[in-house]
Amino acid sequence: MQAEGTRSWDVLCLGEPLVEFSETTPGHYLRGFGGDTSNVAIAVARSGGKAAYATRIGNDEFGQMFVDLWDREGVDTSRVIRDESAPTGHYFVHQTDAGHRFSYARKGSAASLMRPGDLDASTIAQARVLHISGITCAISPSAAALAEQAAGLARQAGTRLSFDLNYRPALWSVDQARGVALSMLSQCDIALPSLEEAEMLFGLSDPEAIIDRVLSFGPQVVALTMGARGVFVATPQARRLIAPMSVDLVDASGAGDTFDGYFLSAMTAGDDLVEAAIRANAAAAFSTTRRGAVAGIPAGSEVEAGLRRA
Ligand SMILES: Nc1ncnc2c1ncn2[C@@H]1O[C@H](COP(=O)(O)OP(=O)(O)OP(=O)(O)O)[C@@H](O)[C@H]1O
């Protein structure tokens, strides 16, 4: 097993990056970047941690934009495969009275061609944490098989597995998602469910009861994100509700990813659970004050300044 001190990255994320077109005024879109696991990698890097990303992207302009973005952000791209046979995906995001809504153009994307073997044991052993989402598993059977293989390799390598379901109804049914979620919850060390997803999976709405249920699958750390109600963090020994920061909401897309990235980064830096959650809760709140998944992710210095003011 790789010694902790010799691991190259704090967090290795696996999934699909998507170019984002966010509607500003009717018919006008701002180009940005999204893709939940890529957002997490960028949040780790902005918070001061070492991040790497694993995916397939097309040999196209959108793929190149991502490589340039990750390079600018300091995210290691040595595990990004350029795939000649398919394009990089994109999506449109519209703000509605019920929150943000995604329309995807990702079917047959390069990332959906990810398959077992794309990540080997020695790559996974270089990371302290491997972060996978339900979206990684939903985009294709071969990507789901890779995620399952990577989770097994992480266990062997002593790399902690982090899982956020990020349920997206456009990608799969609740029953399909439940099967993957329950399997990943029983393998992961850090579970990052949202209140809405936990209600959908378990039919529970009381945060304490949800925490009990999620812990029963075996993770050592649970962070239940609750949108404008803040976050509930727990281990088998302790639990704490972190109140939300008060912010002027513009666009909540990517708030959960910002939380995940800041939380994982702080945990791997040795912060205790509550410190990590307070910092991540603040970062996620600040991310909602700007439009765009990646554009909203605050810099570490902004989070520190905000926490000092609070
Ligand atoms: N309106 C808000 N005010 C303050 N903090 C917020 C608000 N919305 C979100 N947050 C912060 O962001 C975190 C994540 O939000 P949420 O629970 O909506 O995540 P999510 O559903 O996983 O999001 P997504 O998958 O869309 O990125 C919350 O736990 C909280 O810390």
Ligand SMILES: O=C(O)C(=O)C[C@H](O)[C@H](O)CO
């Ligand atoms: O929904 C997806 O598949 C995305 O990854 C797009 C967004 O960036 C993501 O949902 C924000 O969490």
